[in-house]
Each structure stands twice: as structure tokens, then as C-alpha cells.
Amino acid sequence: MTDRPHHSATDGDIVKGVLVTGASRGIGRAVATAFATRGYRVAVHYASSRHDAETTLRGLDGDGHVVVGGDLADPGEARRIVDEAVEALGRVDVLVNNAAQAPTEQTRHPVAEVDYDGWVAVWRRTVDVNLLGAVNVTWAVARHLIELGNGGSIVNVGSRGAFRGEPEHPAYGASKAALQAFGQSMAQALAPHGISVTSVAPGLVATERQEAALTGPDGDALRGQSPFGRVGTPRDVAAAVVHLASPDAVWSSGAILDVNGASYLR
């Protein structure tokens, strides 16, 4: 018996493809970079920040990478994004559902403060992007992988907030819990096709979006959440994603991996 090579980015003469949603910055950019370093061809997806997605693209090792734009809240766009990635790369073997509407000051919606219209609007948009966007992209990639008949993997980027609670952004926490639960159903549904489905649940990560919080008065408290005395980096999360996507990790299918520096244990 011969073992498959650890994390081979090739299948015979064919270079494997990966679609990373929301790769215009932050964790998505680090994930795209990690796959390119391992020899994959990457489809760098973005919603509106084409310029930033092209910056990600220029930083990738190797060639044959592409950028693909589109709003995941639109089911037609979600399907087209996958079709374009498959067309441009020749094939997609790995999907990373990373894009999300983030919990920001603009999307804050504590139940005791927000008015009803604001409440309804944030919940609708959050579920449309964070859950249904990933759900629809997954459908299209799963059907492509089944047709290829060569296995593959799907990794969802969830959140610690799914377990710990998000009192100021309940729609975000619920959308991530739902995404993780969806991943577990897909792990069972797609195992007969040799496709693994997993999630990572990061704690606070030092992305561009978190910079103000980390350099502000709460910075030390945020770093103190972890006994390592720091917050996560995009590379910490990318390393976990790359591992879970590898053929060697197939027996972890269905797992939700905490990537939070022991800041929250469940």
C-alpha cells in the first residue's frame, strides 16, 4: 500500500484548484497565500474590493491564479462565482467558505437597543451572506467535486462566537453556529463521495479590521483573553485550514476545530 503524499497539490499532471471566498484581505488572504505556497492554483474571491483582491493575487507564489468577484448574498452570483472559478482554474478541489459580514460598529444590534427595522435588516443580511452564501457556493462546489469523482474538501470559517455568544452581534453568532452545523450535515452527506467537510472556529484574529481595537485602550484585555498573551494571526488560522483541507485530515471530517489559543474551552 502506498500512502498519498502529504498535502500534494498535484493529481498526476493536474494542479489542484482552491476557491477561497473573501480573500481580498485578512484571513482569506492568508489562506490563499498558504495554498499557493503549497502549489495550488487559487481563485481569490472578493465582493467589491477588486483592487485588494488583486493585491492578494500579486502576492501569491506560482502562477495560474485568478480573481473572481461577486456578492454571495445573491444566489445567482454565488453559483456564477463557482462556475467562473472552475472555468478559470480548470477544476476546484478545495473550497474555503471564508467570506462573511463581520461584526462591526455598523452591524451592532443589541436586542435592548436596536429598533425593529434595524434588527430585521441586520439579521436578514447576515444570514444571507454568512450562511446562505456559503450554503449556495457549497452546493455548486459539491456537485463539481462529485462529478470529478476525486474526493476533495470543504473548510468553513466559523467563529468562537458560535459557542461563547455574541450579545452585541447575535445574528453573527447564530450565522456561524448555523454554518458549523451545516458543515456537519455536509460531512455526512458528502463522505460517500470521498469529500471531507470541516470548520475552524477562530477567536480574535489580528486582521486589518481588528487593528483599531488592538491598538486602543482594550488591546491588552483582548490579548489577555488567551493565556498565550496574544491574539491569533491570519497565519494561525490559515495553517489550520490548510491542514483540514489536506487528504491526510480526511478522518477529521465533521470536526469543528477551535483556533483560539485556549481562550475559550468548550
Ligand SMILES: NC(=O)c1ccc[n+]([C@@H]2O[C@H](COP(=O)([O-])OP(=O)(O)OC[C@H]3O[C@@H](n4cnc5c(N)ncnc54)[C@H](OP(=O)(O)O)[C@@H]3O)[C@@H](O)[C@H]2O)c1
Ligand atoms: N478577524 C477575526 O477576529 C475573526 C474571528 C473569528 C472568525 N472570523 C471569521 O473569519 C473570516 C474572515 O475574517 P476577516 O476578519 O479576515 O474578514 P474581513 O476583513 O471582514 O473580510 C471579509 C471578506 O469577506 C468578503 N465579503 C463580505 N461580504 C461579502 C458578500 N456579501 N459577498 C461576498 N464576499 C463578501 C469581503 O470582500 P470585500 O473586501 O470585497 O468586501 C472580504 O474579502 C470571516 O468568516 C469571519 O467571520 C474572523
